[in-house]
Amino acid sequence: QDGGGWLDNLLGDNEKEDDGLIKVGFLLKTMQEERYIKDRDAFIEKAEELGADEVIFDSANNDENLQLSKFENMLTQGADVIVLQPVNTGTSSNMVKMAHDSGVAVVNYDSLIMNSDVDVFLTQNSWAVGELQGEAMVKWFKENRGEVKGNVVLLRGQPGDSNANAFSQGVLDTVEEYEGLNLVVDQSHEGWSPDLAMATTENALTKYDNNIDAVVANNSGLASGAVRALEAQNMADSDQVFVAGSDADLLNIRYIAQGKQTVEIFKKIKPLAYKAAEVAVTLAKNSDKPIEEIVNIDRYVDNGQIEVPTVITEIVVVNQDNIMDTVVADGYHEATEIFEEE
Amino acid sequence: MAEEILEMKNIIKDFPGVRALDNVNFCLDKGEILALVGENGAGKSTLMKVLSGVWPYPTYEGDIYLDDQLVRFDNTREAEEAGIGIIHQELNLLPDLSVAENIFLDRHPLNKFGGIKWEELYHNAEKVLARLNMNIDPRTELGDLTVGKQQMVEIAKALSLDTRILVFDEPTSALTESEIKELFIVINELRDSGVSIIYISHKMEEIEEIADSVVVLRDGATIGDKININQVTLDEIINRMVGRDINDLFPRHEFKQGDKTLEVKNISVPDPFNPKKMLVDDVSFSAYKGQILGISGLMGAGRTELVNAIFGVYGKKSEGEIYLNGKKLNINAPADAIENGIALVTEDRKELGLLLDKNLVMNMTLPSIKSFSSKLAMDNHAERAVAEKYVDELNIKTPSLDVFVEKLSGGNQQKVVIGKWLITDSDVLILDEPTRGIDVGAKTEVYRLMNQLVEQGVTVIMISSELPEIMGMSDRIVVMSEGKKTAELERAEADQETIMKYATGNKGVE
């Protein structure tokens, strides 16, 4: 939009004018977690490689109101398609509606936007995080204890956070399923705070006289707090207490390497980000093509309004044995950082 | 020929919209007591603030020479170090700290770890207090003292500084007669030991008693040269100050006593810090239309508490009955009193009387705000008109109605407070120390005003610590001592000795 733009705007209608450029918006919920730099870099790299003229990138500080504003700003800047990771899955449908009103497609990234007619959903299956943690825990009980029986601590993230809820549900399901598992602590932690998680774990250990068998945390930071509390009781030993996190932060992978933590869930970033870039650029180029012709749909997921065409990329469990094949092989962390001498 | 210690040359000090000092020249000799007098707003305090570093160079123009040396202070500390001490017009003390710490604020004696040597501190404080003949424990929290004692502490603080020039800016407005005597002895001793004193006061009899020489300021300029006190009469000084003669200081009119308007019965106020002690103890009196009722007593006698209780300040914590025109009133807050036609001009105009950073109009219409507004909107034109009317009537000197009242001189501020209560058209007007800190000219104007009000049928009650004022203006005088009413005197029986006798505790007949 050059100098004369506002006059056209004033007199003409307000449909998006086509500038002939391929502009792709990518709006994450925050940059304040280890993984998001990798999402951003991979996405931009791929999108530009595929011929996008401009990638408008932004993030929203985990604030849903702020995200709405930033989304509007992307529309203003003339994005042809926007890839959106919602801060809150329950309060994001209006963005989709807004985009569609301006003829812009929305690619739903990471977690599912409820009650909307979003065009396509790309995910690493984030509600599977909890399930996978649960599975790993059951496996651990069987291997280390011979029976699935013990006291479980669930460390949740921000109270009321939609992802925290989704992750936790998987864990709760597992606990429900096995009678021997006893959920002794289930606590949320404001701001995903590792120090609060550490205090919670300390208190749990005190209360149950160190009879804690498993700690499952919604993310890596919370898990690292738990490891520190266990260390103080000389219990940070992946054979003695099961500890699971999610996000595969460097500190946690190191703990796994050192045998202090049991597992981390690794959401492979690159496949997801690449796929998203691919879908977005294709949508921008051929805005009328049905989605099924652009990308292979794995399944359709009900979001309360429609069956959303969904593409699922892999998530994996990282343990002491597969560090090299997962996070290192994927270029997520360097082997030297992980196994650095103390 | 006395040796000149201080010379201030061509001092100019501007405030936004006002030139407070306009080329003032001022000099002071070693070992003299110089009285600096002038109307409210003449610039006395400002000149002293320039001298003592409150207004650092270059916020003023001109030069200050100390022993013929040019000095320019950046702050009060530098002035102190040069030997200039000042007791400001307002109390500058911290009620939550002890007396000793107030005196030696930031000058505590320290041990080698930087810790405070408390015993030495208290000892030093005792020594300074002893010079003022004050026998109080320096550990006492300052806020527990009466205003008068606090003022003495303020003086002790200045004395402790070992100064060559000591400025007293209206030091006696909160002191009792005996405290004033004590102070004067100290001032004379200081002079004899070579300290130069600048003494500011609106009380002419004090000037006469203590000063060696006088300088008069008017509108930011000196009027005539420094004169020896023996070479002028008080009338001449007053004339220089106000630019005209004031022949009748207490222009009292005689009125016929009218109906009984206000009657209070058995008013008591407990001491908030000591429920067993009564600040006001079972006081009853009546006031009549067409009369001025004076309330006399020493500082701390509980007069302020008495009128505050009537005005509803203590809510349910004070006891007693109040009748107005025979009707019993239920007063639990000032709002109730105002509603019923009682107005109170409080003694502390800066803290309790005025919104300092608001303009004249807002201040003057505050208690009667209802009569200038409907439910929906204020009538700005009406309130301005009324404010303007009272500015004229009270002869308030102000550049405009939109000036913040903090910019006005003390006397004019006092008139604004009185004006604010006049607008409420109350039946009873209580004035607590209405002339404290205001100049002779303004005083007579306040007195004239009181007369006028009485004439219009308002019942006026006046608290005053100045006996001449009480005797000059009251038709009847209630005397209080330690919370109790000790006497009620008719004008004819009220002479200085009788009032003092009852004020100092002689519990006479009711």
Add this chain to the structure above:
Amino acid sequence: MKKFIKNNGTFIALIVLVIILSFLSPSFLSSRNLTNLVRQVTINGIIAVGMTMVILLAGIDLSVGSTVGLSAVTVTLLMQAGFGMWLAILITLIGIGGVIGFFNGFMSAKFDIHPFIITLGVMTIARGLSLVLTQGVSVPVTNMTFASIGSGYIAKLPSLIILVVALVLGVMAVFKTSVEMKSGEKVRNKAKLTGGLILTVAGFLAGFFIFIGYQGIPIPVAIFAVIVMIGIYTLSKTRFGRKLYAIGGNEKVAWLSGINILKSKTMVFVITGVLSAASGILLASRLNGASPNLGTGFELDAIASVIIGGTSFMGGVGTISGTVIGAIIIGVINNGMSLLGINTFYQMIVKGFIIILAVMIDVLNRRETA
């Protein structure tokens, strides 16, 4: 003119900011973006109007953000439970906003506890309540009309009519207020007249360009405008407003002059509570759903708007028009940096500096005048 600049430091700062941004980002000055920007400002702006009154009383209200969250959740849940939209809104405004405000104001005024601590407590309590009510899960809006409040527009023609009416009223008001009393006579202050006329016409043109140039006046903006006008009127023209300035100036003096402090203070917090609830309702409508964490941290933006707008923390001094400018400055910073694609981390740094700078300009400006 010089005086104008000195008294309007923040306004000038805003204009400078706008000019810089319009050079840096071509889309900044488009009708569409400005429409978005103004709408983005409303959520914080509405709260900031209430906060202005609270700070005028030398108080503070930390609970506004939680009230936003609790109100968003409540109105949504009520509609889900079958209440009609208007009833749900009414219950939320009064039952959440009003009650929280009453508690804040009454407790702090009656027991003379600094509102910081009362509202800090309430901030935590209200957040806890919205988590309990929702069980931590976000709630979708089920009522289609409701969603359109936050995202709807007043059509262009009625919008134009509104703007023209505003222009006419504005010009009339300028004529009226430019009359001054000078020694008993009415005279017209020419400078005030021309200044006022220029501002009014400029405001009209800006409104025309922004709103008529896009889709009309967004409904939240209209609501905000009405709230601002009522707020300005209340503070400058009513007895209640006058009392607030008096209490903020010196509470004791005000009380001794017959003002009921408890009532006024309580009222101010009630107003702020209700406005926060309104903001929460709008937010739920805009998001088409409510989550229990909505409004987290809003108190800081609201307070910053008020202070940037020139209201004194010490109470007694301040205006709502200043606050509106403050809120717009914050909105412009957010919007501008987002358009420029500045990394969020750097955005935070820049925003922090701009807040400090805006207040410094204002303070230094005034100091010089004083």
Add this chain to the structure above:
Amino acid sequence: MKKFIKNNGTFIALIVLVIILSFLSPSFLSSRNLTNLVRQVTINGIIAVGMTMVILLAGIDLSVGSTVGLSAVTVTLLMQAGFGMWLAILITLIGIGGVIGFFNGFMSAKFDIHPFIITLGVMTIARGLSLVLTQGVSVPVTNMTFASIGSGYIAKLPSLIILVVALVLGVMAVFKTSVEMKSGEKVRNKAKLTGGLILTVAGFLAGFFIFIGYQGIPIPVAIFAVIVMIGIYTLSKTRFGRKLYAIGGNEKVAWLSGINILKSKTMVFVITGVLSAASGILLASRLNGASPNLGTGFELDAIASVIIGGTSFMGGVGTISGTVIGAIIIGVINNGMSLLGINTFYQMIVKGFIIILAVMIDVLNRRETA
């Protein structure tokens, strides 16, 4: 006795809280839990010591939480970059804590801007900086000694010696301060003496039970204790401390008495900055890593501790011992509810009410006395 209760409302509230909790949860009163509790309190407690001084000056510091985060990140990154532990700590204390504090204090005092706004800006800036420094990623600690600061203990024997020395010094201090001057003569205040002795001995016994009963004194607790003692000494026994009360009581009076306001204010913010940095370093050590979001919201807990501890928002009145009690109350609430397994949502509600209640008890108590 009656007077004691009235003057120590918060302390009594704490005792009551402890009694209730020890009935509700059997593990609450164990040495181990109390050791944990005290250590959990230190992070907030250290900041609150600084905050007490700031609030004594009628100021506020919103930037402490961000300073915690930035310091945690900085010390970790410095060690990663090869700096020795002590050097890294020193650089962080001065370069982050000191500099931020200096900026806060100098800017607000010099330009007479309310510290709320300066520190609000700095809060955002410092958070942005730690995000930029880490690129939003958490940083592991690479130095084993460092990790042990936060989690180490002073062995039982030296711990015992420290406690005994403290007991002896405490008793001596009680004897010294129970002397009063009465009409020029020294007399011993018996009530003060016995009261003081009981408290000192009780403190010793509690310390013995808590620390010797578990693993000794945790290093963070020892650090906290030293900071508290220096803080108490500074406020009550040094000229600097007395100046703070003077400035907080009435800035103008203090200035007229020749006190350099700018210097004192700046110093107080510097102290608070350095203490926040210390807290951040301890936190990084305890967590064995730093994430840029550490410390978010800490300012509220610190302020709440100070206010619950009886320091007045208006300045001039307050003590560090009160603040310590305030911090412990907050720690007890958090620890107790966590032990009781109360749902986090309800925890927030309860915590909010207890904060309000604690302050109310104190205010009402004093009001009655007054």
